Amino acid sequence: MTTPPSKNFTLPDQQARRSRRKEARPGELLAAALDLFVEKGFAATRVDEVAQRAGVSKGTLFLYFPSKEELFKAVVRENISGRFAEWNDEIDRFDGSTHDMLRYCLFNWWERVGSTQASGIPKLMMSEAQNFPELASFYRQEVMQPGNALIERVLRRGVASGEFRPMDFTYGVYLVLAPMLFLALWKHSLGTCCGDDVQLDPHKYLAAQLDMLTHGFNQPKNHPNPSLEHALP
C-alpha cells in the first residue's frame, strides 16, 4: 500500500499490475454477474453469459469462483454484506439525534445500495430462496441478520435516549425495512411494468416514510398518532 518514496521505479508497475490483476478479473466478473443475476434471476442466468459479458471465457470464471453458487455469494458479499462493518462504524461515530441517524441510514442506503443494481438482490432472493436453500440460508446469515441487527441498534439507541417510545424491536425493524424493500421492488419489477408516467421519487418516498416512522416512534407529545397504534400486528 504505502510504497517507500524512493527506489521504487520498477515496482510500481508490477505492484499496480498485480493488485489490478487480483482485482480486475473478479471485479468485472462480479459486475457482470450482478447485472445478470438482477436482470434474470439466479437460475435463469447462464454462466457462459456472465463470462462473456466480463470478456473472459467460461473456464476463467471457474478459475475465480468454484461454482455458480459461490459466484452469487461473492456478488452478495461484494455489494451488501461486506459493507456492514463500515456502516456499523459510521453508526458508532454518528453524532446527532437518532431521528437524524435514521434519516441518514435510509438515504445513505439509497445512495449506496438502493439506487444501484445491488438493490435487485432482495427481489432475486425472494424469488429463488425456495429453490436454492443454501443461498437462502447464506443470505439470512450474511445480509438479513446483520441488517436487522443494525436497524435494531438504531431503534434501541432512540429508545434509550428517550427519543423513541418503547417498542417491540422485532416489529420496529420490519417497519423500517418495509419501505426500503418496496423501493427496491419498485425499481426492479413494479416500476418497470407500469409506464414511465408512474414515477416514484425515491427521496420523497423515503422522506414520507421516515416522517411516518419517526412520528410513530416518537414519544407522544400532545396527541397519539392513531393510525400507527395498530400498525403492525
Add this chain to the structure above:
Amino acid sequence: MTTPPSKNFTLPDQQARRSRRKEARPGELLAAALDLFVEKGFAATRVDEVAQRAGVSKGTLFLYFPSKEELFKAVVRENISGRFAEWNDEIDRFDGSTHDMLRYCLFNWWERVGSTQASGIPKLMMSEAQNFPELASFYRQEVMQPGNALIERVLRRGVASGEFRPMDFTYGVYLVLAPMLFLALWKHSLGTCCGDDVQLDPHKYLAAQLDMLTHGFNQPKNHPNPSLEHALP
C-alpha cells in the same frame, strides 16, 4: 362428441365421466399447477411434477394445455383475471359509502385471493417477468389493467361523490395496491424467512392501511394530514 341416439346403456357412465372430466382433469391440473408455480416459480416447476400431482400423465397435460406457458395463463385466468367480471358486478351493485366500498374490496380480496395460494402469483410474476416477456404482457393485460381499472373506478366514485379529494388516480391506484402487494409478498416470502415470532395479522394490517388511505384521501376537515402530503410523487 357424437353420442348415439339410443342404446346408450353403457354410455351414461362414460358420459358422466366425460362431462365431469372436462372439468375435473383441467381442474386438478390447474390446482396442482398453481401450487407448484407458487412454490417454485414458473421456470423451476416441472410439467412432469404438475401432471404427477394431478394424477395424470405428462401427455395428458399437453392434451389440455398446448404448452407450459398456456398452462400458466390458464392458472392466472382461473384464479384472478376470470373473476374481475364478478368483482366489477359487485362494485356496480354496491350500495354504500366509497369508504365502505374500499374496505369491502380490500377484505374481500384478502378472503378470496390474498389468503389463498393465488396470492403467490404476483410474487411469481415479479420474478419471472423479465425472462418470459409473453407471460409478462399477458399478466399486464389480464390482471394489472383490469385490476387497476377496478381500483380506479372506486377512487373515481369517491371523488365524484365528494368523499375523496381530487387526486392523480394513477398514484392513487398504487397507494391502494401497495399494501395488498406487501401482504402477498409477506405471505409467500418474507414471512417464511423470519421466525414465527414475527406474525403479521392481515386483517389488522389491512385495517391500518385502509385507515391511512382513507384519511389521506378524505377531504381535509379540521387539519391536513402532513405526512401524506408528499406521500407519492
Add this chain to the structure above:
Amino acid sequence: MTTPPSKNFTLPDQQARRSRRKEARPGELLAAALDLFVEKGFAATRVDEVAQRAGVSKGTLFLYFPSKEELFKAVVRENISGRFAEWNDEIDRFDGSTHDMLRYCLFNWWERVGSTQASGIPKLMMSEAQNFPELASFYRQEVMQPGNALIERVLRRGVASGEFRPMDFTYGVYLVLAPMLFLALWKHSLGTCCGDDVQLDPHKYLAAQLDMLTHGFNQPKNHPNPSLEHALP
C-alpha cells in the same frame, strides 16, 4: 413364452410388443453398455456412445437408467450377480463328486461368462475401483461376496464328504478364483497385446488348473504334492 394355442389372436401382438418393449430398449442399452464398458472402462465410456450404439438418443438412456453408475450396476446385475440364484440352485441339485462339481463350475463359468463380454467386468472393476468407491462396494456386495460364498460351499462340500483335505477356505476360494481371473484378464488385455501366435486354449488351461487344484485339495494318498504345500501363504 409358451402362448396358449387358441383365442389369443389379438393379445399375442400386444403382449409381445409389451414384453419386448419393456425388455427391448433396456436390453439393447445393456448390451451396448457392456460392450463399451468392457472395451474402454467405466470412466472413458461416454453415455452418448452407449445410446448411439443402442440406436436411441441420450435422453432415452436416462429414461431407463437414472445415472451412468446405475447403468453400470444394471449391466453387472444382468450379466453376473443376477445369475447366482440359478447357479446356487444347480449346485444344490448337483449329483456327483465334488471333484466333478468343481469341474462343472469352472467350465460352466467359462461357457456362460468367461467366454462372453461379461468376463471383461472384473478387469474393469480392478481398474476403476479406486476412482468409483460406490461401484467398488456394489461389486463387492453383489459379485464378490456371493461368488466367493458359492465357491466356498463347493469346497466345504468336498471337505465334508472327505474328498478334500481340511483347508483354510479363504485361501481355497482364492486358489479357485485365480485361474478364472487370469483367463478373463488374458482374454481382455494380455491376450490382445501379444500377437495371435500366443493362443491360450481356455479349456485346456482350466483343465490343467483344475487338475492341480483337485490334486492339491485331495486327501493325500501315497505322497503329498510338494509344490502346493506352501502354495499360498
Add this chain to the structure above:
Amino acid sequence: MTTPPSKNFTLPDQQARRSRRKEARPGELLAAALDLFVEKGFAATRVDEVAQRAGVSKGTLFLYFPSKEELFKAVVRENISGRFAEWNDEIDRFDGSTHDMLRYCLFNWWERVGSTQASGIPKLMMSEAQNFPELASFYRQEVMQPGNALIERVLRRGVASGEFRPMDFTYGVYLVLAPMLFLALWKHSLGTCCGDDVQLDPHKYLAAQLDMLTHGFNQPKNHPNPSLEHALP
C-alpha cells in the same frame, strides 16, 4: 537472465540449485506422477495434482514434459524400461545354473520393482491400453518386448545348457510372466479388496511358482510332472 561476468558471490548457490534442479524437479515430478498414475490410473490423474504434489506449478510440469503422455512415458522409462540394460548386463555376468538365474530374476524383480509402486504400472496399462493406443504401443516396445526378450534369453540358456528341456519359448515366457503379473495385480487391486486376513506372502508365492516352473522346465529325471504337461496350450 543476464549474469554479471564477475562478482558471482550469490550465484554459486543458484548454480548449485540449478544443477541439482535439472535432476531434482523432474525427479520429484516423476515420483509424484508414478504415485498418482498407479493410484488413480492415467486418465483419472490430474496434471495439476502431479505438479502440486511435486511442489511446482502446472506450467513447470509442461516445461519438463511436453504432454501428459510424455510424462507417463518418462515414468515408465525411469522405473522399468530404463533398467533393462542393467538387468541384461547382470544376466550376462551371471555365473551359475539357469535355475538359480531364474530364481535370481524373479526375486530381484520383486525387490526392485514388484515391491515398489512401479508394480502398479502393468495393472494401469492393462486398463488404459485400449483408450491410449500410443501408450500401449510404447509400452509394448519399451517394456514387454525387452522384458520378454530377457526372459527368453534365460530360458534359451537353460535349454542350451541342457538344464531345461526343449520348449516353445513364447509360451515359456508367459509361464514365467504369469506369477509376476499376478503378484502385481494382487498388490494393487485384489489384495486391497479382500480384508487383511488374506495375506499373500510374495516370497513364498514366488518360491512356489518357481518350484513349479523349474520342475516343469527341468528335464524329466525320475517321473514327469503330469499337471504341467498341458499347462499352457
Add this chain to the structure above:
DNA sequence: CATGAATGAGTGTTCATTCAT
C-alpha cells in the same frame, strides 16, 4: 381420451495445454 416412450438442445463444471510475464 390417455398414455408414456422418445427426443435433442442446453446447462454447470472439468482439465490438458498455452503463453505472456
Add this chain to the structure above:
DNA sequence: CATGAATGAACACTCATTCAT
C-alpha cells in the same frame, strides 16, 4: 527458469414437447 492466468472442447444429466398406439 518458473509461473499462473486463460482457454475451449467435452461430458453427464435435464426437460418441454411430440406422437404412435
